[in-house]
Amino acid sequence: DTEVTQTPKHLVMGMTNKKSLKCEQHMGHRAMYWYKQKAKKPPELMFVYSYEKLSINESVPSRFSPECPNSSLLNLHLHALQPEDSALYLCASSQGPRSYEQYFGPGTRLTVT
Amino acid sequence: GEDVEQSLFLSVREGDSSVINCTYTDSSSTYLYWYKQEPGAGLQLLTYIFSNMDMKQDQRLTVLLNKKDKHLSLRIADTQTGDSAIYFCAESIDYGGSQGNLIFGKGTKLSVKP
Secondary structure, three states, rough: OEEEEEEEEEEEOOOOEEEEEEEEOOOOOOOEEEEOOOOOOOOOEEEEEOEEEEEEEEEOOOEEEEEEEEEEEEEEEEEOOOHHEEEEEEEEEOOOOOOOOOEEOOOOOEEEO | OOOOEEEEEEEEOOOEEEHHHHHHHHOOEEEEEEEEOOOOOOOOEEEEEEEEOOOEEEEOOOEEEOOOOOOEEEEOOOOOOOOOEEEEEEEEEEEEEEEEEEEOOOOEEEEEEO
């Protein structure tokens, strides 16, 4: 099973809402990542979790709050977002933090109104 | 700083070979990658090459690396309409002991005409 799943597939939220994006993998990977991809742009790294601990935070605003409750799950909690945060949010995982193969999920298409 | 450059568009006929080119700036990159993204989907890792190699072949895909010129290319033999997608070149930067920092190019949109 080389699958990374993400839910929901699409999300529309207002600027005052609180919502969460979920990511799951059952490959036994110990590194998990959140990327943000704006339309017609490449993905940009947001966070890296290594062995369930946050190891990289690429200066992401605090309205994005990641959580790694266990080695298979990665959440991204969203609060007080802005319309410019509308994007495709991609989750990825790799065997370890030094592993060169990152497997990506299909993404959550987020629209902030 | 790190930068990865790709041409934005490539159009080929079905059955022809496609060659997608990429240049990168960071000479300390350890791995270089090609990802494929179909519309509305996530990224699929196609292939990668370690920086001490100059060629890697995997079925229809051939990756060439010229480390001196910091140039990477992906050749797709016998291109099919199902190969139509955006292809991202990426380099990994050793970031505090992690390979997690992938720097992506802007992507090349490959269109395959029947």
